[in-house]
Amino acid sequence: MMHWIRNLALLIAAPLILTGCLFTPGQFVSTLTIGKDRSFTFTYKGEVLAIDLEGMSDGLGGMAEGDTVKDAADADSTDDDVKPGDAPQESPAEKAQETAEKKAKRDAQLREIATQLAKEPGYNSVQYLGDNKFVVDYSISGTLTHNFVYPFNQDAAMVLPWIAIELRGKDTIRVKAPGFAKQENVGGEMTGSRESKASGTFTLTTDAEIVSQNNEDGSKTAGGKRVIQWNVTPISKEAPTAVLRLNAR
Template identity: 30%
Template sequence: MTMNTKRFSSAALLAAFSLLLSGCFFTPGKFTSELTLKQDNSFEFSYTGEIFFLGLSQLAQMGAASDADEFEGGYCFDEETFEDRDCTAEETAEQKAEWDANADARAASSAKEIEQMGALMGGLDLSDPEAGAEMAAKLERQRGWHSVEHVGNGVFNVEFSTRGQLSHDFVFPMMEGFPLPTQFVQLILRDGNQIRVEAPGFAAQDNAGGMTGMMGGMTGMAALAAAEEGGEAFDPGFPKMDGTFTIVTDGQILANNTDEGPAAAAGGQALRWDIDSRTKAAPTALIQLGR
């Protein structure tokens, strides 16, 4: 691993940790999601596909790998032109001595960050190889999570569905022990039996989709590292968001931001959004149900 890659790894870990602190730590991968809203105020919601947990094992391993790397030398520059140049043997020796002297501090800092990440993820030990299975078990004990399988690197294949009456607001996902989770879909009940549907987690470039946008930025950092002389591309292995979100309703669609508007469907009308890494605006709709 070159110094370019090391710098990217450290920056990625720091960016990820900052997002964990803000609650933005998971995102869709490949998925299909559907919401049905009925005039009698009943609803059905489903999500089938991938959910990626940024802080699980992958960034813990990334941070550990970054700190465990052998010293390979840093950068030196010309004090007059400020251009990069080869370091002298004396400068390299000084860098190596500083690297060695800070080894304990780096290890302690990494361990603390991993512990704090775990606290934000329901108390999981991110260094435990069984952390993914433990998280899957926690989710499956919640109603609606019919199947949760950790397939590695923080990626879970899930099957979720629920139904009920719209007597209060609804948010997906809701996870026990997780503070301020990223909201993929939320239903907001307004006076007059209007339902505001928003899907902030299904947008890569919307303000509410901060994590996905950050992931794109981290991938760009990796490409930049590869382009630099002597650089080595670092692939964080994040799954790309790719899916569909559909609303089917027999109510009146008052507003929506689909490209083509409502289409006829069994049970009423349907709104459909095709979601990928280029999606700029989160899906939104306002629907009037029976009074």
């Protein structure tokens, strides 16, 4: 069982490693309105950060299942064969040029991602500001006859959604926003834990019955509807979650 779970984690993480980045929220305001008639509107306005994962796959790619870090280090050790001065060293100027070239290549890739995302339904605007930062204005409306996730774009390797709406039975849905909480691991040992930079609010508004929710402040009434607002910080550990009961299909 654990072997299967590990393989699944590797399959999910593989596109992220290949593109060399993981997309996470920065400063944002996000809202979700769900009607008991199954209508919904989701919005996200704010920053999207591309976290560089380059090199992390190299450090783990050669390790077989069951190997330890010490085993890998011992296998790579060539103290008996390589002596100081045998390998040519890059000059500071060469290193700076190499760094600049890598940054230019990454910026070009991320600008292209911005161009492609702007063509997707729901994206009112997508701007790449440089330094691995986008500014996004996204809003979409529909009917919950199927599950919904955001973001999801295979070409840009956005395969780890920040929010998911899952239909459960004939009259129940679960809303969960793992992207708005600190993630200890992404893809298991492929990427390890990373510092969250998410900062903002996620607000759920509904006229449906709230079966459960995990906001310690509970819900409030506004305009005849129930409103739950989660304040998200870089140290938030619990993903915003709510279960609602809608009109049966």
